[in-house]
Amino acid sequence: MTRLRTAALVGNPNAGKSALFNALTGARQKIANYPGVTVERVSGRMTLPSGEPVELIDLPGSYSLDAASPDEEVTRQVVLGEFPGEAQPETLVVVVDAANLEQHLVFAQEMIALGRPTVVALNMVDLAERDGLAIDPDALSDALGVPVVPTVAVRKRGLDALADAMDAAPGQDISTRHDVGHLTLPERRLAARNMVKGAILSESGERRLHTHLDKILLHPWLGPITLFALLFVMFQAVFAWADPLIGAIEGVAELASGFVTAAMPESFLRDLITEGVIAGVGSVVVFLPQIIILFAFILVMEQSGYMARAAFIMDRLMAYVGLSGRSFIPLLSSFACAIPGIMATRSIADPKDRLTTILIAPLMTCSARLPVYTVIIGAVIPATSVGPGIGLQGLVLFGLYLAGIVGAMAVALVLRRTATKGAASGFIMELPKYQLPPLRDLAIGLWQRAWVFLRRAGTIIFAATVILWLLLTFPKADPGESQLDASAAGHIASFMQPAFEPIGFQREMTLALVPAMAAREVAVASLATTYAVEAEGEAETEQALRGQIAARWSLPTALAFLAWFIFAPQCLSTIAVARRETNGWKWPAVMVIYLFALAYIFAGLTYWSAVALGL
Numbered sequence: 001m002t003r004l005r006t007a008a009l010v011g012n013p014n015a016g017k018s019a020l021f022n023a024l025t026g027a028r029q030k031i032a033n034y035p036g037v038t039v040e041r042v043s044g045r046m047t048l049p050s051g052e053p054v055e056l057i058d059l060p061g062s063y064s065l066d067a068a069s070p071d072e073e074v075t076r077q078v079v080l081g082e083f084p085g086e087a088q089p090e091t092l093v094v095v096v097d098a099a100n101l102e103q104h105l106v107f108a109q110e111m112i113a114l115g116r117p118t119v120v121a122l123n124m125v126d127l128a129e130r131d132g133l134a135i136d137p138d139a140l141s142d143a144l145g146v147p148v149v150p151t152v153a154v155r156k157r158g159l160d161a162l163a164d165a166m167d168a169a170p171g172q173d174i175s176t177r178h179d180v181g182h183l184t185l186p187e188r189r190l191a192a193r194n195m196v197k198g199a200i201l202s203e204s205g206e207r208r209l210h211t212h213l214d215k216i217l218l219h220p221w222l223g224p225i226t227l228f229a230l231l232f233v234m235f236q237a238v239f240a241w242a243d244p245l246i247g248a249i250e251g252v253a254e255l256a257s258g259f260v261t262a263a264m265p266e267s268f269l270r271d272l273i274t275e276g277v278i279a280g281v282g283s284v285v286v287f288l289p290q291i292i293i294l295f296a297f298i299l300v301m302e303q304s305g306y307m308a309r310a311a312f313i314m315d316r317l318m319a320y321v322g323l324s325g326r327s328f329i330p331l332l333s334s335f336a337c338a339i340p341g342i343m344a345t346r347s348i349a350d351p352k353d354r355l356t357t358i359l360i361a362p363l364m365t366c367s368a369r370l371p372v373y374t375v376i377i378g379a380v381i382p383a384t385s386v387g388p389g390i391g392l393q394g395l396v397l398f399g400l401y402l403a404g405i406v407g408a409m410a411v412a413l414v415l416r417r418t419a420t421k422g423a424a425s426g427f428i429m430e431l432p433k434y435q436l437p438p439l440r441d442l443a444i445g446l447w448q449r450a451w452v453f454l455r456r457a458g459t460i461i462f463a464a465t466v467i468l469w470l471l472l473t474f475p476k477a478d479p480g481e482s483q484l485d486a487s488a489a490g491h492i493a494s495f496m497q498p499a500f501e502p503i504g505f506q507r508e509m510t511l512a513l514v515p516a517m518a519a520r521e522v523a524v525a526s527l528a529t530t531y532a533v534e535a536e537g538e539a540e541t542e543q544a545l546r547g548q549i550a551a552r553w554s555l556p557t558a559l560a561f562l563a564w565f566i567f568a569p570q571c572l573s574t575i576a577v578a579r580r581e582t583n584g585w586k587w588p589a590v591m592v593i594y595l596f597a598l599a600y601i602f603a604g605l606t607y608w609s610a611v612a613l614g615l
C-alpha cells in the first residue's frame with residue numbers, strides 16, 4: 001500500500017502560506033493581512049508536474065519550533081511528526097516574505113536544519129519589488145543550501161517552478177547543506193542578516209512613504225485618535241449609507257406581504273407566510289446592507305495592513321487592564337461574531353490571557369446585535385444631526401459599541417485581579433506591509449459574510465420564528481380576548497414577566513428573549529411576528545417594525561432593551577464554543593452568569609435613570 005506523499009507549508013505568520021495553499025490546491029482558506037489568521041491545520045490535494053498527487057498541509061504561522069501558543073504547537077507537532085494520526089510530512093515548503101526577509105530567514109534556517117527535503121518559496125516578491133527591493137534567488141539558494149523559488153501567491157506567479165522544485169525535493173542531497181543545526185537564536189539572526197545582505201540586488205526609497213505613514217498611525221497619541229476617528233466614521237456610515245437600502249428592502253417586504261394577502265385565500269398558511277416568514281424573517285433580512293457596510297470597513301482595515309497597527313496601538317491601552325495587543329484581534333473578530341473571535345484566541349500564548357479574552361469576547365458587539373440595535377434606534381432616536389455630518393443615530397450606535405468595549409475592559413480588569421490573576425505577558429507582532437486591498441479578496445470576503453447572514457436568516461432564524469408563530473397563534477383566542485393573552489407564547493411571557501417588569505420590559509419584549517437564545521437577531525423577528533399576529537384582523541395597521549416600536553415603546557423601555565443586549569449572553573453557539581475551547585463547563589457557566597447579571601443590572605439602571613430624568 002502506498003501512502004500519499006505529504007508536503008507542509010511552514011513559515012512565519014503572514015508570509016502568505018494560506019494564499020499559496022489556496023493557489024496550489026484551489027481551496028478557499030481565509031487569508032488576511034495580519035499574523036495569526038490560520039489557527040488550525042488544514043489539508044488539501046495537489047498534483048505535481050510528474051503526475052504524483054500530494055497532500056498539502058497549511059499550518060499556522062510560527063516564529064520557532066519552541067512553540068509558545070496553541071496554534072504554534074500545532075505547527076510544531078505536525079512538522080516533527082508528533083501530530084496524532086498523522087505521519088511526518090516528507091517535504092517542507094518554507095514560505096518567506098521577500099520584503100521581510102531577514103526576519104523570516106530565522107525560522108527558515110530552523111526548518112532547513114531539520115535535514116528534510118526542503119523548498120523555499122520566496123513569496124511576495126511583488127511587494128518587495130514595489131518597495132524597490134530586488135533579491136537574487138540564486139544567491140539566497142547558495143547561502144541556504146536549498147532551492148529558492150520566487151512566488152507571488154496572490155497572482156499565482158511562480159507556482160509551476162515551485163511545483164517542479166517540490167517534485168525534485170525528495171532527491172535532494174542533504175549532505176551538501178551547511179550544518180546549521182547547532183546555531184543559537186542570535187547566531188541565526190546574524191546569519192540571516194548576512195544572507196540578506198549577500199542576496200540584495202538593489203534597494204530603493206519606496207519604503208519611505210510607509211515609514212512616514214507608520215510615524216503617524218503608530219504615533220503615541222495621533223495613532224489612537226486616528227483609530228477612534230476611523231471607528232466613528234464606520235458607525236456613522238452604517239446608518240447614513242444603509243438607510244435608503246433598508247427602506248427599499250422594507251418596501252419589497254410590504255409589497256410581498258400585500259401580494260400574498262391578495263393572492264391567497266384566508267388560511268393558516270397565508271398567516272404563516274405573512275406574519276411568520278415575511279414579517280419575522282423579513283425584519284431581519286433588511287439589515288443586510290448594514291452588515292455589508294460594517295464588514296467592508298473591517299475587511300479593508302484587515303487587508304490594507306492597518307488592523308495589525310491598530311492592535312499595536314491598543315497594546316498599550318490594553319496593558320492597563322492586564323491584557324496585551326494579542327487579544328485585540330480576537331476581540332476585533334468578535335465584532336463579526338464571538339465564535340471566530342473565541343477560536344482566534346488560540347494565537348494567545350499565555351493561558352490566562354487567553355481565558356480572559358474568551359470570557360470577555362461576548363461583550364464585543366457582534367453583528368447579530370446590529371439588527372436589534374438599529375431597529376430600536378431607528379424607532380426611538382430621531383434622525384437629527386448633532387453636528388456637521390454627525391447623525392444622532394450613528395452616535396448612539398457608536399455609544400452602544402463603546403459601552404460593550406468599556407464593559408469588556410472593566411470585566412478584564414476584575415478578572416485579572418481575581419479568577420485569572422497573573423502578570424500580563426509581552427507582545428511581539430510584526431507589522432505587515434501596507435497594501436491596497438485586492439478587490440477580489442474584498443468581494444469574496446463580503447460575499448461570504450452576506451451568505452453567512454442570509455443562511456442564518458433562512459435556517460435558524462426562520463425555524464425559531466415559525467415555532468414562535470405557532471406558539472403565538474394557538475390556542476386561538478375566544479371572541480373579545482386578545483390573541484397574545486390566549487396563546488401558549490403569551491402564557492410563557494406572562495410567567496416570565498414578573499422578573500422583567502421591574503426593568504421596564506413589556507411582555508412581548510420578555511417573550512422575544514426566549515427565541516433570541518438561538519440567535520440574537522431572532523429578537524427582532526420575534527417582535528415583528530408578535531405585532532403582526534396581534535394586528536391581525538384589526539384595522540390595517542400594516543407598518544414596518546420600526547413604526548410599531550415607535551408607537552408602543554416609551555424611551556426608557558427602549559433604552560433598557562438596548563442596555564440588555566449590550567451584555568446578555570444570548571447565543572447558545574457562543575456558549576458551546578467557549579465550552580470546547582476551555583475544555584469544560586466551568587468557564588462558560590461563569591461567563592453566562594456574569595453576563596446575565598450585568599445585563600439585568602444595566603438594563604434596570606438605564607430604565608430607572610431614564611424614568612427619573614423624565615425621558
Ligand SMILES: Nc1nc2c(ncn2[C@@H]2O[C@H](COP(=O)(O)OP(=O)(O)OP(=O)(O)O)[C@@H](O)[C@H]2O)c(=O)[nH]1
Nearest residue numbers: 014015016017018019031036037038061124152153
Ligand atoms: N502582494 C502580495 N500579497 C500576498 C502574497 N501572498 C500573500 N499575500 C497577502 O498577504 C497576506 C497574508 O497572507 P496569508 O496567506 O493569510 O498568510 P499566512 O502565512 O497564511 O498567515 P498566517 O495564517 O497568519 O500564518 C494576505 O493579505 C494576502 O493577500 C504575494 O505574493 N503578494
Ligand SMILES: [Mg+2]
Nearest residue numbers: 017018037038
Ligand atoms: Mg494562513
